[in-house]
Amino acid sequence: MKQILHIFAKDARHFWAEIFLSIAITAAFALFYPQQWVGPDHIHGVMGNQGTVGYQFVIAGQILLDLVPLSWWLLITRVVQAETLVGDRQFWLTRPYEWPKLLAAKLLFLLAFLYVPFFIAQCALLAETGFSPFAYIPGLLYNLLLLTVIVVLPLFAVATVTSNFARMTLTLLGVFLGIFALQASVQHFLPRHFTGIEGTSYTGQGLLILGLCLCAAVAVMQYALRRAVPARALLFGIPALIVLCAPLSARIEQHYSRVDANYPAAATPPVQLAYRPLAPGMQEWETYPDNGDVVIHASLEGTGVALGTVLVPDAAKLEVTAPNGFHWASNWQETAAPKFYAGAEGSDVTVAMPHAIYEQLKAMPLTTRVTLALTQAKATSVSHLPLPRQDFSVPGFGICAPLTGFYSPFSQATGLICRSVLRDPPLTYIGVVWSNAPCNLPRPESDPGVQGAGWAGSLDRAPADPNISPVQQVNFNLSNGSRSGRNGESRYLCPDSPVTFTQYERTGRTQASITIHDFYLPAVTTSNGETHVIINPTTTTVKDPNQH
Amino acid sequence: MTDAIRTESLSRRFGRTLAIDNLSLAVPEGAIYALVGANGAGKTTAIKVLMNIFRPTDGSAQVLGIDSRRLAGKAFQRIGYVSENQEMPDWMTVGALLDYYRPFYPQWDRTLEQQLVRQFDLPLNRKLKNLSRGMKMKAAFASSLSYRPSLIILDEPFSGLDPLVRDELIEGLIERAPETTIFLSSHDLAEIESFSSHVGYLEQGRLLFSEEMSVLTGRFREVTVTLENPVPLPENLPSTWLQPQLTDRVIHFIHSGYQDQASELELAKIFPSARDITFDPMPLRQIFLAVAKSGRLRTSSQPAHTSAEGTAA
Numbered sequence: 001m002k003q004i005l006h007i008f009a010k011d012a013r014h015f016w017a018e019i020f021l022s023i024a025i026t027a028a029f030a031l032f033y034p035q036q037w038v039g040p041d042h043i044h045g046v047m048g049n050q051g052t053v054g055y056q057f058v059i060a061g062q063i064l065l066d067l068v069p070l071s072w073w074l075l076i077t078r079v080v081q082a083e084t085l086v087g088d089r090q091f092w093l094t095r096p097y098e099w100p101k102l103l104a105a106k107l108l109f110l111l112a113f114l115y116v117p118f119f120i121a122q123c124a125l126l127a128e129t130g131f132s133p134f135a136y137i138p139g140l141l142y143n144l145l146l147l148t149v150i151v152v153l154p155l156f157a158v159a160t161v162t163s164n165f166a167r168m169t170l171t172l173l174g175v176f177l178g179i180f181a182l183q184a185s186v187q188h189f190l191p192r193h194f195t196g197i198e199g200t201s202y203t204g205q206g207l208l209i210l211g212l213c214l215c216a217a218v219a220v221m222q223y224a225l226r227r228a229v230p231a232r233a234l235l236f237g238i239p240a241l242i243v244l245c246a247p248l249s250a251r252i253e254q255h256y257s258r259v260d261a262n263y264p265a266a267a268t269p270p271v272q273l274a275y276r277p278l279a280p281g282m283q284e285w286e287t288y289p290d291n292g293d294v295v296i297h298a299s300l301e302g303t304g305v306a307l308g309t310v311l312v313p314d315a316a317k318l319e320v321t322a323p324n325g326f327h328w329a330s331n332w333q334e335t336a337a338p339k340f341y342a343g344a345e346g347s348d349v350t351v352a353m354p355h356a357i358y359e360q361l362k363a364m365p366l367t368t369r370v371t372l373a374l375t376q377a378k379a380t381s382v383s384h385l386p387l388p389r390q391d392f393s394v395p396g397f398g399i400c401a402p403l404t405g406f407y408s409p410f411s412q413a414t415g416l417i418c419r420s421v422l423r424d425p426p427l428t429y430i431g432v433v434w435s436n437a438p439c440n441l442p443r444p445e446s447d448p449g450v451q452g453a454g455w456a457g458s459l460d461r462a463p464a465d466p467n468i469s470p471v472q473q474v475n476f477n478l479s480n481g482s483r484s485g486r487n488g489e490s491r492y493l494c495p496d497s498p499v500t501f502t503q504y505e506r507t508g509r510t511q512a513s514i515t516i517h518d519f520y521l522p523a524v525t526t527s528n529g530e531t532h533v534i535i536n537p538t539t540t541t542v543k544d545p546n547q548h
Numbered sequence: 549m550t551d552a553i554r555t556e557s558l559s560r561r562f563g564r565t566l567a568i569d570n571l572s573l574a575v576p577e578g579a580i581y582a583l584v585g586a587n588g589a590g591k592t593t594a595i596k597v598l599m600n601i602f603r604p605t606d607g608s609a610q611v612l613g614i615d616s617r618r619l620a621g622k623a624f625q626r627i628g629y630v631s632e633n634q635e636m637p638d639w640m641t642v643g644a645l646l647d648y649y650r651p652f653y654p655q656w657d658r659t660l661e662q663q664l665v666r667q668f669d670l671p672l673n674r675k676l677k678n679l680s681r682g683m684k685m686k687a688a689f690a691s692s693l694s695y696r697p698s699l700i701i702l703d704e705p706f707s708g709l710d711p712l713v714r715d716e717l718i719e720g721l722i723e724r725a726p727e728t729t730i731f732l733s734s735h736d737l738a739e740i741e742s743f744s745s746h747v748g749y750l751e752q753g754r755l756l757f758s759e760e761m762s763v764l765t766g767r768f769r770e771v772t773v774t775l776e777n778p779v780p781l782p783e784n785l786p787s788t789w790l791q792p793q794l795t796d797r798v799i800h801f802i803h804s805g806y807q808d809q810a811s812e813l814e815l816a817k818i819f820p821s822a823r824d825i826t827f828d829p830m831p832l833r834q835i836f837l838a839v840a841k842s843g844r845l846r847t848s849s850q851p852a853h854t855s856a857e858g859t860a861a
Binding site: 095 | 596600601602620621622629633637648652
């Protein structure tokens with residue numbers, strides 16, 4: 001312990017400037033980053049009467065958000081390379097250093113000057129933005145663990161196999177360029193229909209754990225043995241291995257997909273699907289013209305969803321049978337199709353089909369079966385409240401405020417802005433009532449307002465997402481926020497208008513499917529280098545809806 | 549007497565280059581052993597293998613009874629290492645450097661430290677990066693001698709230093725000699741001749757000889773034979789005669805196996821008409837030049853390994 005503290009004290013004296021810089025950046029981040037949500041100059045007051053001073057603070061906060069990991073890079077590199085593990089001329093190699101103690105001294109340094117200040121800054125930032133830090137200690141620690149795994153450990157490992165800051169920088173640049181190049185080449189050979197499905201991927205998680213173990217192994221190996229060449233081979237082989245294995249793992253997962261096991265088909269499906277053909281001739285410009293896939297659209301309507309429940313499409317599968325007997329079935333593909341719930345408008349499901357298959361099936365009536373993997377969730381809590389003028393807390397969700405400013409004349413609220421802690425909030429349905437007229441004008445009694453709604457959050461309930469800021473802005477769009485046909489003028493959320501937050505919790509997973517007869521694949525034409533897709537080239541009739 | 553350092557068939561390869569080739573030597577405790585050789589001969593590599601900075605490709609080395617591959621941590625409390633190209637924590641002052649090293653060595657002698665600081669006239673408050681090369685070496689010496697190591701290993705310690713600093717360092721070293729073993733490398737023969745007790749000569753990674761200084765200088769003689777009449781140089785001269793030259797009636801060579809009366813009798817037998825035979829002692833520098841120029845890898849019929857072993861015994 002004596003030697004650990006001795007080396008630690010030496011490093012603390014030597015790197016006081018780097019420590020000061022890192023702590024200053026962290027402190028400034030904790031000070032300025034919350035300005036977008038709190039204080040008199042917060043961002044939604046920027047263009048109103050509040051002036052532009054606050055906006056500069058907000059920009060500073062965003063810059064500092066990026067500077068925090070950069071300061072870690074500096075700190076980790078400098079402290080590890082104070083006793084560099086590469087080369088044969090270092091003073092410490094022939095002194096009575098014990099490698100476990102040297103490693104421990106470096107870790108102690110990071111604990112004292114990276115983790116502790118950062119943890120304090122996170123607590124301060126939480127407190128500043130209206131959250132109690134004590135309620136989120138486990139999540140904050142989990143976030144630190146994730147950041148260690150994603151940022152600190154790889155930086156530490158690279159620092160152990162490079163001799164100075166310049167080499168470290170060049171190495172990192174090389175690694176990033178290598179990863180991009182590998183990814184680009186891999187993407188070239190990986191058609192889009194080989195997408196993984198979130199929540200069912202196991203090889204990706206395995207590779208991540210493998211990468212982390214190898215990073216830790218490289219660091220320990222360097223301290224114990226100082227074998228830079230094999231350590232480098234190991235370390236730089238990790239990203240290459242992960243990237244190279246990505247298509248392989250995707251293919252393995254497609255073949256041995258756990259979707260069918262994880263999403264068991266129910267005897268009574270929670271939703272009855274119906275095909276809702278689009279107007280014939282509807283066109284779009286294909287956004288992925290080069291990967292050899294054609295995107296098949298199926299607009300579906302869901303009925304029979306129980307009140308207080310929602311069905312989230314996670315993946316979709318397409319099976320097609322041609323009149324000549326040719327049959328093709330897609331793999332499970334991740335989808336971001338809209339949710340099914342009582343009162344929902346419908347969902348446009350897309351599935352990618354290889355171009356070669358498309359060529360065999362195009363322009364003929366097909367029997368098509370669309371199957372959706374659905375996550376079921378039920379409402380667990382509902383908060384009704386009149387819209388406050390200032391920040392308001394929604395238990396279990398976060399803190400929200402009326403969004404004023406940028407596009408809003410007369411400081412009228414044109415939406416909501418919300419923030420949550422450490423990760424997305426639980427899946428939440430937000431309902432509002434818009435006013436057609438600005439709130440400072442008298443509202444005609446004949447105008448009951450316009451319902452607006454939006455979904456925020458997710459059903460994934462990990463304690464934290466890795467992030468420098470413990471406070472996240474919640475992204476969601478409220479429908480009917482503008483008046484169509486009247487130049488898109490804004491509607492307004494007036495004080496005391498009703499707002500509803502309905503939070504959902506996952507209850508299970510299931511499947512639902514529909515068979516569509518006389519379904520036509522889109523027509524694809526290419527002109528001037530652009531691919532035009534006529535989604536619904538002819539009318540498709542539905543003969544057998546709700547079949548499972 | 550045991551050996552402070554002992555290597556057995558030690559080799560170190562860098563890619564296709566064999567930096568040390570089958571090196572076997574022994575450094576007895578208490579010796580001042582000078583490993584000499586031209587630049588690039590492999591001296592620094594040999595020392596770095598001994599210090600476990602490099603791992604041997606083949607063979608083994610024992611340093612203070614420890615396998616060099618296991619030399620780490622506390623084992624270095626008994627070893628002082630100074631190298632001409634060692635990277636030191638330049639941001640520290642001399643005082644801070646000594647303060648920093650002190651707790652690593654339980655046997656650190658504060659009085660000796662102060663004595664060395666005075667002896668080398670070290671400026672405690674100046675940063676190492678602001679010191680001259682000579683001053684840096686003095687600081688390195690002070691930080692490596694203050695804990696009275698059992699073994700001091702010096703890699704070209706006097707290279708590029710002015711004579712005054714060199715003398716100061718040698719003086720400081722000699723004062724420590726009675727209580728320690730010193731192993732140093734150098735390509736400057738004159739500087740080590742005055743105080744080394746043993747010497748080894750490394751050429752292209754191979755040890756040409758390794759023996760006590762007195763034995764070495766004792767067996768090398770510059771021989772001049774003046775004949776009555778000119779005669780051709782005899783064939784099949786002994787292998788211990790290096791660089792034989794005949795000029796009119798004078799034969800000149802270097803005897804690498806000189807043995808007082810035996811050598812005189814041997815010469816008288818080979819050159820019965822010799823009018824005069826002189827045997828002149830040679831300085832170390834001339835011995836090495838002769839060995840190097842002779843192109844012979846062995847100065848005697850015995851292999852170097854045996855010679856080194858014999859010296860060590």
